[in-house]
Amino acid sequence: MGRAPCCDKASVKKGPWSPEEDAKLKEFIDKHGTGGNWIALPHKAGLKRCGKSCRLRWLNYLRPNIKHGEFSEEEDRIICTLYASIGSRWSIIASHLQGRTDNDIKNYWNTKLRKKLLALLPSFQKKQSFFPSMPLQSPPLSDHHKSETILNTSSFYNNYNPNFMNVSNNINSLLLSTTTNNIPTTSSNHAQSHTNITDLLYSYNPNNIMNVSNKYYCPEVKERMLMFGYGGSGGGELSTTCSSEGGGSCMSQMTYNNDHHRIKQEDQFALQGFGDQNHGFMTDHTYVDQKQKGCLIKNLDEVKQLIGINSSSSNSSSINVDINSYLMNDHDENKTTHIITDGFYRMIDGGN
DNA sequence: AATGCTTGCAACCGCAACGTG
DNA sequence: CCACGTTGCGGTTGCAAGCAT
Numbered sequence: 001m002g003r004a005p006c007c008d009k010a011s012v013k014k015g016p017w018s019p020e021e022d023a024k025l026k027e028f029i030d031k032h033g034t035g036g037n038w039i040a041l042p043h044k045a046g047l048k049r050c051g052k053s054c055r056l057r058w059l060n061y062l063r064p065n066i067k068h069g070e071f072s073e074e075e076d077r078i079i080c081t082l083y084a085s086i087g088s089r090w091s092i093i094a095s096h097l098q099g100r101t102d103n104d105i106k107n108y109w110n111t112k113l114r115k116k117l118l119a120l121l122p123s124f125q126k127k128q129s130f131f132p133s134m135p136l137q138s139p140p141l142s143d144h145h146k147s148e149t150i151l152n153t154s155s156f157y158n159n160y161n162p163n164f165m166n167v168s169n170n171i172n173s174l175l176l177s178t179t180t181n182n183i184p185t186t187s188s189n190h191a192q193s194h195t196n197i198t199d200l201l202y203s204y205n206p207n208n209i210m211n212v213s214n215k216y217y218c219p220e221v222k223e224r225m226l227m228f229g230y231g232g233s234g235g236g237e238l239s240t241t242c243s244s245e246g247g248g249s250c251m252s253q254m255t256y257n258n259d260h261h262r263i264k265q266e267d268q269f270a271l272q273g274f275g276d277q278n279h280g281f282m283t284d285h286t287y288v289d290q291k292q293k294g295c296l297i298k299n300l301d302e303v304k305q306l307i308g309i310n311s312s313s314s315n316s317s318s319i320n321v322d323i324n325s326y327l328m329n330d331h332d333e334n335k336t337t338h339i340i341t342d343g344f345y346r347m348i349d350g351g352n
Numbered sequence: 353a354a355t356g357c358t359t360g361c362a363a364c365c366g367c368a369a370c371g372t373g
Numbered sequence: 374c375c376a377c378g379t380t381g382c383g384g385t386t387g388c389a390a391g392c393a394t
Contacts (some may be wrong), residue, residue, distance in 0.1 A: 016362070016388090039379065055380080056363065091382060106383075107361055 013048045017057055021047060026062050027055055034058070037212060060101045067099030071108055079113060 013021075028045035035041060038051035047054060060066070071079075075097055082093045088109075089100035096103065 006364075014364075037379075050364090052365090052380085059381095060362075088383065102382075103362075110384095111360055 011048065012042075012050045012053070014053070016052075017061075021049065022057070022062060025049075025058060029058060029062075056103075058096070060103045065099050068103065068104070071100075071113075075089070076113060076116075079109060083109065 017025075024045055024047055032044070034055075035044070038055040040051070041047075042051055042054050045054075049057075078096055079260055082089075082096060086092060088106070090106045090109075094100050094102040094105050104273045129274070
């Protein structure tokens with residue numbers, strides 16, 4: 001037995017909104033607000049639309065101060081930074097970009113920005129093995145996405161070369177220098193594997209392996225690492241056997257207990273601060289609230305600072321963008337979560 | 353000019369979280 | 374505490390426009 005539909009699908013219109021519908025919705029909300037009830041709104045406004053559809057239309061298109069059009073380099077960097085930190089939490093990312101909607105950012109990422117980053121991947125293809133003992137699998141691709149040739153995760157890791165630290169000097173040059181011509185694609189823009197870009201963003205830095213304990217636990221990261229195939233034992237547990245010594249030959253060791261609710265509730269603490277105090281980019285050392293223990297980005301200014309676009313420096317290459325050496329300090333004794341996530345920024349920063 | 357392919361984006365869908373009685 | 378309705382979110386899809394052949 002399925003859940004009750006949110007509206008009578010037989011009597012609601014679907015598909016693109018007409019200018020008349022837009023005008024009706026906008027006029028109604030301008031006059032009366034949403035009334036705190038989107039389900040009832042279309043009826044009151046005289047629209048033959050589902051409440052969810054009205055809400056979406058308003059939020060993504062009709063509400064004031066929506067910004068459409070090209071994303072700036074700064075916006076690119078912010079998106080990349082936040083994506084590397086928190087993953088596909090588009091609403092959170094959108095909250096850091098004035099006038100952008102989560103849908104906009106999601107589309108932009110999926111169609112353009114990810115390609116820029118993927119363009120970096122061929123640099124790793126011919127490299128030597130780095131995670132030979134670490135089986136990885138890609139998530140299933142939707143039909144929409146299956147047609148594209150992708151770099152598989154295993155080859156990415158298996159072909160690691162420490163020299164990849166020097167691939168690019170900074171994120172700015174990365175974002176500017178890559179073109180779609182470099183991208184190993186075949187037929188569909190939809191087909192690039194999320195796995196691969198995530199691998200890129202999460203690529204491992206051996207210099208950091210010794211520093212990952214007692215850092216700052218990022219539940220989203222833990223969750224996502226499993227989503228992207230690091231968890232292989234089916235019951236939600238993963239234990240990657242590897243050495244964390246001698247320069248590091250493994251990136252993670254963790255146990256996962258399917259505690260998604262807890263993870264979700266910690267979202268509220270996300271974006272308040274993040275980083276690795278051992279790498280000297282935190283502005284203070286009081287940011288770890290034992291109650292919160294979140295993956296925390298303090299604010300946009302900090303993000304900008306971390307990625308080298310603060311007011312004091314327009315040269316992002318001069319700044320160590322070691323912003324994702326998070327975060328591994330799960331105080332639950334039943335779990336250990338050691339994940340390396342700063343490779344991306346180290347990589348584009350030349351490994352400093 | 354016609355056709356097929358690719359791209360970009362608006363919109364839909366389903367699920368989880370949240371709020372309320 | 375529970376049930377149920379609503380909201381918010383992220384993944385996915387459909388389609389129009391642009392591009393290549």
